[in-house]
Amino acid sequence: RIPFGRSVLAGGLTLMLVILPVVILSSQEAFRAVPSSLRQAALGIGATPWQVVSHVTLPAAIPGIMTGSILAMSRAIGEAAPIMMISGVVFITRAPSNLMSNFTVLSLQIFDW
Numbered sequence: 001r002i003p004f005g006r007s008v009l010a011g012g013l014t015l016m017l018v019i020l021p022v023v024i025l026s027s028q029e030a031f032r033a034v035p036s037s038l039r040q041a042a043l044g045i046g047a048t049p050w051q052v053v054s055h056v057t058l059p060a061a062i063p064g065i066m067t068g069s070i071l072a073m074s075r076a077i078g079e080a081a082p083i084m085m086i087s088g089v090v091f092i093t094r095a096p097s098n099l100m101s102n103f104t105v106l107s108l109q110i111f112d113w
Helices: 008-032 036-044 049-078 081-086 106-112
Strands: none
Touching: 008 049, 008 081, 036 049
């Protein structure tokens, strides 16, 4: 059992595990979409492999990486099931004060009301 209990931190880590595959796959596809001719041209003019990655490949892949990250965040915002499983606390009378405080989700709070 994870020592975080039913806290905001546990919910955040759960959502991180949900969106991590989406971010990784979109980043891989963004790097594959960069034309190899750009890399070869940079290597041809004498750039080191690290310079090719930092000055050519990464700037060309940033739009795809950002698109995947935005889509993953929108998925995390819409995910209610993992948070409902983590936050079994049904009724909270005050807002969480720190990352280790108990929390609830709106659907459970409305059900309790």
